[in-house]
Amino acid sequence: MSVRKKLPPLASLTVFEAASRLSSFTKAADELGITQAAVSHQIHQMERDFGFPLFARLHRRVVLTEKGKVLSAAATEAFGLLTTAVNDITKEAFRDELVISATVAFSYFWLMPRIFEFSRDHPEIEVRIVTQDSIPNVISAELDAVIRFGNGMWSNGRAERLFGDEIFPVCSPDYAKASGPIDCPVDLLSHSLISYDTADPMWTGWDEWLPACSVVVPKKTLGLRCSFYTEAIYAALNGQGIVLGWRHLVQDLLNQNRLVRVTNASIDAAGAYYVVSPTKRQPKPAARLFLDWITSSSLACPMDAAGSPAVQTIQTSQS
Structure with missing residues (x-):
């Protein structure tokens, strides 16, 4: 039997590669310009031919099975190598x-x-x-x-x-002036804490930062929850509360005095x-x-004379 006869159709592999890379049948359909039902059909046909599932269907999402992960890694590498080869032989790659x-x-x-x-x-x-x-x-x-x-x-x-990176609380100058003294991490619990969603387990949010500063996180905190870190920073710039600043991301805003640091507490990123x-x-x-x-x-990140990050720390007072 030829190698080709052992493989699923190229169209099915294309659909599977997109679905596994995006972890979504719907997103794969959007990327490929077909319907979600067509993606589901192609995946189902592959699973029927193989005799085992490639995805576990969970509530509102799909997750690769162990065998699906093996096929996904191989498909991703194969498509990458094919694309590179085609670009090389047709000279479609822009060298500059x-x-x-x-x-x-x-x-x-x-x-x-x-x-x-x-x-x-x-x-x-x-x-x-x-x-x-x-x-x-x-x-x-x-x-x-x-x-x-x-x-x-x-x-x-x-x-x-x-x-x-170093992580510490920041807010707008106006919010800092109006909020009164924020001298230590526990004081933050009485303020609006802006948070954001992330699927990255290494990304630090309030639930990780506060305990690292010996603060017990209450079941519910005040504040706005955003979908992305950029939205959380914009909310802080608009005076809506305090957000965790990652030094290399907020340094320019600190230098411009659009954000200011509150408390001296900080932790190192994981x-x-x-x-x-x-x-x-x-x-x-x-x-x-x-x-x-x-x-x-x-290597050219701004540092102060003592060798520590050049961030601005303020002491707030009652207005």
Whole structure:
């Protein structure tokens, strides 16, 4: 029997790869331009042919089974290699285009204010930034570099550490002035604490930060809950409460006095920021220039004379 006869149809594998990467039949349907029912049918047909499930259907989401994970990893790598090969032989890859993936928060608060320096020094390179909070496919032929927070362990990715981070409460100057003294972490419980949703287990929220500062978290806290970190920062800028500031993301806002730090308490982030490049191929010249630039930029973070992060700490008083 030929190898091809042992494989599912290419159309089915395409649907499966998208569904497994996005963890959603609906999102896969949107990406592929077909209906959710068509995605479900293709997956069901594969499972019937294999004789075992590829996904566990849970409430409002799907999760890969162990066998599904094995097939997903193989399909992702195979499609990545095929795309790279096609680009190489048809010369469709833009040699001077640089495609960078970063989370929305990192892109907006750290990368975008600085990337002009790279473009100024290398005007021949067309830079495209793909903002996505989901974990991207590192070996994708489209991506030259991926910037992510984590532990540095990414399959099929070569990771280089940029910097760790420090986490502390921040708010707008107006909120700080009106709120009265906030001298220690326990004082925060009487204030509006802005939080945000995240699926990243290494990302620190109030439920982790407060206990780390020896504060018992009540069953319910006051404050606004946002879907994204960027929304939480905007809420704080508009005086709606106190949010946890990640130093490398809020440093520019602190320098501009648009946000101020409250209390001297802070904790170190569990992970660090990394720039990840594919291991299956050598970085093209534009990517090598970017990797050199961002690693150099990460070493130029502002520090005060004592060697600690240059953040602004205020003591509030009754207005």
